[in-house]
Amino acid sequence: MTRRTIAAAVLAIMFLGGCDGTAEGSGEASGEPWHDEVAAAESAGTVGVGSACPLPVTFGLADGWEAEPIEVSDPTDELVEVLEALTRRGGSTVRCELDGRAVVPGFLRVWTADGGGTPARQALEAFVTAGTESSGPQYREARAGDLEVVEATWLSRRRLTDSDVREWALAVTVADQTVLIEASSTSFGEPLDVLPAYRLARDTLAVGN
Numbered sequence: 001m002t003r004r005t006i007a008a009a010v011l012a013i014m015f016l017g018g019c020d021g022t023a024e025g026s027g028e029a030s031g032e033p034w035h036d037e038v039a040a041a042e043s044a045g046t047v048g049v050g051s052a053c054p055l056p057v058t059f060g061l062a063d064g065w066e067a068e069p070i071e072v073s074d075p076t077d078e079l080v081e082v083l084e085a086l087t088r089r090g091g092s093t094v095r096c097e098l099d100g101r102a103v104v105p106g107f108l109r110v111w112t113a114d115g116g117g118t119p120a121r122q123a124l125e126a127f128v129t130a131g132t133e134s135s136g137p138q139y140r141e142a143r144a145g146d147l148e149v150v151e152a153t154w155l156s157r158r159r160l161t162d163s164d165v166r167e168w169a170l171a172v173t174v175a176d177q178t179v180l181i182e183a184s185s186t187s188f189g190e191p192l193d194v195l196p197a198y199r200l201a202r203d204t205l206a207v208g209n
Contacts, residue, residue, distance in 0.1 A: 033138055033153045033166060040203050041196035047110070049208040053096035055110060056174045057147075059181075060204035062197035064103035070094050090130030091115065092123060092180055100197055105189030108197055113171075113178035120150045123178045124171035133157035135164070144205035147172050151202075160187045167191065168198055174207050 030037040041062035045051070048058030053067050061067055070087065087094050091114050098108035113123040121139065128137045137154040149172040155164040169182040183198035185191045 034140070034151075034168075035192060035195055038192060038195040038199060040199035043200055043204060047096065047098065047201075053110065054208075055095065055112075055179060056177050056208050057172065057179050058204075058206050058208050059201040061098065062100065062103075062200050065098050065100045065108075065197055066102070067096060067098045069096050070109075088114075090123075090126035090128070091118070092127050092178075098197065098201075100194065101186070104193040104197075105186040106191075106194035106197075107184050107186070108194065108201060109182045109184070111180040111182065113180070117176045118173070118178045120148075120171035120173045120178055123173075123180060124150050124152050124169060127169065127171070127180055127182075128152050128154050131156055131167075133159075134167075142170070142202070144170075144172070144202050147174070147205055147207070149202065149205065158187060165191050168195070170202055170205075172205060 043060035044063035045061035045067075046058050047053050047061050047067045048055045051067060053069050089111070092111040093114060094109055094111050096110040098110070100106050100108070111127065124139070125137075128134055131154070134154050134156050137152055139150060139152050142149050142151050149170045151168065151170045153166060153168045156167050158165050165185065167182070167184055169180055171178055171180045181198070181201050183194045185194050
């Protein structure tokens with residue numbers, strides 16, 4: 001697997017889309033907005049320690065998906081603002097991309113909060129509200145193995161199709177570092193298609209060793 005520089009990832013990312021809800025309970029909720037009826041995908045690998053994307057956590061990688069680190073190369077002056085917008089959001093920096101386009105039109109991206117010890121809820125709220133034309137965020141607490149996580153779901157305006165699409169993300173703080181996992185479909189993808197891979201990541205989340 002080749003390592004991807006952020007300059008090479010720009011084109012793929014540019015084709016993606018992007019009143020605060022109160023925290024909800026962690027009970028199962030079918031249908032909008034959480035779609036808990038969607039089952040987790042089967043695991044075919046692991047992301048995190050010992051993988052292409054070293055992180056303070058590990059989680060399962062869905063079959064057919066590929067994980068690649070995102071590295072920021074020295075951009076030209078013309079690309080500085082574009083790369084800044086694509087690699088930083090709400091006080092977090094993107095570290096890894098899980099590409100599912102071989103099986104579904106979507107991605108998972110892993111971000112880390114820039115400030116050490118940033119509370120998971122705080123980092124997630126900043127991430128969601130910094131999104132382009134995001135609206136109607138809702139939050140809830142959940143448990144993933146031995147870890148307590150905060151989840152968010154919101155609507156993101158997709159200009160290419162002039163429609164609102166649902167997105168999901170979670171945040172967890174491990175060893176004084178906060179990690180966020182974001183699920184996004186491609187411009188013409190169905191948002192629910194990425195949920196099995198996202199649920200796998202959430203349900204198998206563990207502290208990296």
